[in-house]
Every structure is written in structure tokens, then in C-alpha cells.
Amino acid sequence: MIGRLVTLGVVVTVLAVAFVMGEQVVRRDEGTQKTTVIYWEKWTGDEAKEMRKVVDAFNRSQNKIFVRYLSISGVDQKTKLATAGGHPPDIAGIWQDQLCQMADEKSLMDLRPMADAAGLNRDYYIPAYYDALTYEKGLWALPSTPASVGLHVRPDLVPAEYASPETFPKTLEGLDELTRKISIRKPDGRIQMAAFLPSNPGWWNWAWPNYFGGKLIDGDKVTINTPEARRALNWYAGYSKQFGSQEVQTFQSGFANFASPQDPFMDGKVAAEMNGVWKANYIRVYKPGLKWFAVPMPYPADRPDLAGHANLSQDVLAIPRGAAHPKEAFEFIKYVQRQDVMEGLCAGHGKNSPLAKVSEKFFTTHPNRFIRLFDKLARSPKAFSPPMVGIYPQISSEMNVAFQQVSTGAKTPEVALADAQTRLEGLWATYRKQILGIQP
């Protein structure tokens, strides 16, 4: 009995030691004296391959730091939990729209001192991208790849007089008219082709009020229920009325994943689709040879001042609080910001560059032949990013619900927005009290 207990004790001890040492083994320096920087990133597949090229080039470029790239699913949540546990990665590849929440939680390092010292200031970047990384005087990340969103159009599905970027309708009213004119129904009444549907792909419902001149946060006030937002929802609901709510739902339920040849745009189910600069990459892979062009999202006819507007998004590199090697981590982030490196990465991902200075070669060799348009959209003073507020996830969720309620006919735009406003005001008050420590 004693012998067995001793054996059991030895086994348990060995396992415990292996568990403790395991982390050190994982963090083992690859070279003799190199510091290993752990980099968690969301990307897999081709996007990961492009970033790995950057990582490999960085590792070869010097002999002090070794960056270990790890593709991590649910990278944002895992980063938060690892940070809470006191053992985060040195670099986290997250999304720009999460920065405010994470900054409010003090879970990210302010990169401004290091970035300023390295000359990575506002002048180095396209202002809209840089501004979306700054919050409460801090700079919480630097870009890895950014994006801007435009309207993608299939010239073979629209009448010849609209089949070019120059002649395609510039206003939302023109787009609505085109949709009424050329959409096709099957004999049984189901939709066969819709010129445009604002609910497809449905990733940026929060942005529609901005496309009508509104904004969701004004100072420290939630401003969901505004005339601009009501107008946006009424416009959106107009499409459900035109086609029939049930018909739109049935039609859209047949849309396959965007990363497949059955994507509704590639499959000819929609003639025009609001999508990001990356769309060209998927077209190249899943429907090579498809004819398309891109234009800025149309604006309301009575708001010509909004011409050239676009919503932006960014994949970013941040250093979580408590990272073991923040200086070394920043060295890598700094390397990614180099113009040649950034352009290579962005071209590989099919995206525009976030940098103020872009080489002509980037434009001429980029796989997206409309890259100049997406670059121009990002530089437009009308470009906008997700609202800079810690409750952005809730705002996005409430806006999605409001748009769904309106498109299914469950609520009128006015009621849906009033409900969303009330709910978000409550959530914002709680957030301010509990997270920001601001008493009502």
C-alpha cells in the first residue's frame, strides 16, 4: 500500500512539475539569446499565410527577437481571459471596434509613447484610421490591415446605361429606382434577382444612420433615435415593403456563405452589394473572371454633402496589459508599420493601406483593380468608423434587432428606434456607473 502511495505521489509530482515547466518550454527562446514574443492572431488560411510571411521576414531581419505566430480562434475573448489570468500573449491581433471596451477595462497597453518615439503618429497614417485607434488620450493599437466599404456592382446584371462606375446611380433614390426597375421575380412570386438589398450582407446595420448623416454617439449621449436613423430605417423597410417581408426572408435564406461560389453577388442573386475592399479576393478565388466594378455607397439626394462616405474597419495589433515582453512586441508592431511591409501585407489580404504615404507600385500591382477607390474612400472626410464607446457591442446588437424588427414588420421604425434608444440609455448608464465610475 505504502509503495503504491509513493508511486502515486511521484506521478502527481512529475505531472505538476511538467505542468509548471510546460509554459516555460513553450516560451523557450528559439535561438540562443532571443526573446520569444507570443503573437495571437485571428487569421487562418491565406490571410494567416500572408502574416506568417511578415513574421518570418521579421525573425530573419534581426537576431534578438523571435515572434511566434499562433492562429487562435475567438482571439478577442481568449485574449481577455488570458489577460485577466495574468498571462496574456505579447501581441493580440484583434479588431478595432473592441478597443474602447478593452481600454476602459485597462486591459491594453497605451502604445502612444512608443509609437510617438518611433514616428508613428497621426501624420504617418490616414487620419480616420489613426483616430479610430485613439481613445481617452491613449493609442491602444496600431493597424495590421484596414478596410473601407463600397458598393460592388455586376455590370452584366444592370442595364447598359448604368453599367459603369460613371453612370451608376449616385443617390440612394437612384439606387431604389434601379432596384424597382430591374429586379426579377419567379412565376410563383419568389424573388429571382434583386438589384440591391440593404439587408445583404447585413454586417453593418449600425452604419446606416451614418449614411443618412446621423451618428450613434454624440459626446456622452447615446443618439440612436434621431431623424437620420428614422430615415435610414424607413428606407431599409421600404425594401421589405417593395419585395414583401416574407419574400425577402425566403430569398435571403438561400444566400450561401460569402466565401463560396454561391455567394449571392457572385451567384447573380443580387446585382449590387455593399461590401469591403476584400471582396475582390473572394471573387478571384471563387468566381474568377466575374465582371464587376465598385462605387462609393450612394447618398441621399438631399444630402450631396455626404457624397463619398464609407464605413471603415481595421484589424489591429495590440499589446495586452501584463504582456511579458512589451518592448520586443512593439518592435514587431513597428516593423509591420513599415511602408513596404504594410503594403505587402495589405496587398496579400486584398486590402488598402492604412498609411498616409502609399507607393504607386502598391496601386498598380494590387489584386483589386478598384483599390484606388477604396483608398480614396478611406481618405474621405466623410469616412467613419464604429462609434468609439465601450458599449459598441450592445449598440451593434440593438441596431441589428431594430433593423430585423422593421424588416419583418414586427415594429415600425419609430417604435423600434425608441425601444433601442431606451434600452441603450439604460445600458450606457450602467456601463458609465460600473466601468467608468461616473455616477448618474
Added chain:
Amino acid sequence: MNRHRDARVGILFASPWILGFLIFLAYPLISSLYTSFTSYSVLRQPKWVGIDNYRELYFDEVFRGNLVNTLYYAVGAVPLSTAVAIGLALLLNSKVKGMAVYRTLFFLPSLVPMVALGTLFLWVFNSDYGLLNSALRGMGISPPNWLGDPAWAKGTLILIAMWGCGQAMIIYLAGLQDVPASLLEAAELDGAKPASQMRHVILPMLSPVILFNVIMGIIGSLQVFTVPYVMFPGGAPARSTYFFAMYLYDNAFQYQRMGYASAMGWVMFGITLGLTLLSLKISEKYVHYEGG
């Protein structure tokens, strides 16, 4: 002396379970109860807020909507699954050649991982191209929009729940095989028809098994998460498929409101416990125990 030594050895051998229970169950339980009275985002220390989270839950319309959705699902899925599982078990209890193969075939679906199940049924119930709607159209029936229409979405999930009733079916099958043949023979001699045998012999003998499965079904359906999470992101359309566990998950991991999510968890624990006790109370009248 020997008894003390035996007790020590017993505890030592039970210690892996005891430690596991204390570390992975008791501690998180107590911790979540404490957390439910705090504002806790995981990334910061918990801050005591008293009953604020519970008060907020009381006024939270989304929470109330989740509860209604979840109870609707439970009320639909539990009786239907029970009926289907008992029906299948009765069929699989008959003496037919190759029964082992049939039993395996009917049990296999319950082994399909939930995420795969969700993805599979996205296509089966697809309004435009789905197998089901294609078949309905073929029969001249105008099919509903199973996934996109709020009126149908929850019903679709209830139907999908039938896919996993293989586990319960196996338990019912074991229960059916435990029904004494002598009782059935006696009933037959007394002139009882199959329906009467079912009502007066088989179901009473099966009642403890039904009680067990119903309680497990209630607990499972109140925690429904994976399939709706895969099939209906965000509880779309318009939160008609937004269930309790999904809202709890979003609060905990999307909105970083771990204290609020913990309060939700304890409310759900209370509801589950209440429904279980109610089931047990009702069972006193209807459940027949052979030895009692």
C-alpha cells in the same frame, strides 16, 4: 484504529473526485453566487453592487423575452421528445429480425455533434433550397420560411430537438424490457387490448423512467444553446430565437458583464430547481414504483 485507517485510505482514493468537486464545482458555484452581487468584467476586480444585477434583470425586457422563448421551447420540446422517444422505443422493442441494426440506426443521430447538427439543419430547413421545402413544394404545399420567420423559427428548433432523442429512447427501451412479461400476459388473459395494455401496464411500469427523462429534458431544454447559436446568430430574426443561455453567454463574454451573467445563472438555477421540484411533486400521483 483499523476503521480510522480504512477511512483515511477511502478518503485518499476518493480524493481525486473530492478535489475535482471542490475545485471545479463547489468553488465556481460559490464564486458565481458572490459574483452575481458584483460588477465584474473579468478584467477588473469585482465591485460589490448588492442586488443591482437582480434588480436590473427584473426590468430587463430582453431577459424576459429570453425566458419566454426558453420556456416556449421547453414546453414544446420536452413533451414532443418524450412522445417520439417512447414511440421509437416501443417500435424497437418489438421482435423483428435485424433489430440490433435498427436500434443502432435510430441511436446514431444523437451522436452527431451539435455544431454539425446546426449546420446540417440550416440546409434542411433552408426556405429556398432546403430538402424539406423542396419536398413540400413537390406536394403542392406552400412551405413556410422555417428559419427567417419569427413565427416559425422556434418551432423549427423544437423539431430539430427530435433529432437527439436517441439517448432517451435507449433509456425507455431498457425500461420497456424491464416490464414483467407476466403482467402483460395477465392483462392479455383478462382481455386487455394493446392500447389498454399500454395505458394500464406499460406506461405505469415505465413512469419512473419517464419522470427521469422529463426532468433531464427540462434541464437540457432550459440550457439550450449550441444549435440556436449556430443557426440563428444573435437570436435572429428579431430575437425570436434568443434563448436564456445565449443571452447569458453574450453578457459574460461579449459585453464583459460577468456579474450580470452570474445573476442570470442563479435565476436560471432557481427556475430549474423549481420546475424539478414541481415535477417531483406531480410525479407522486402519477409515477408508479415497483417496490413502493
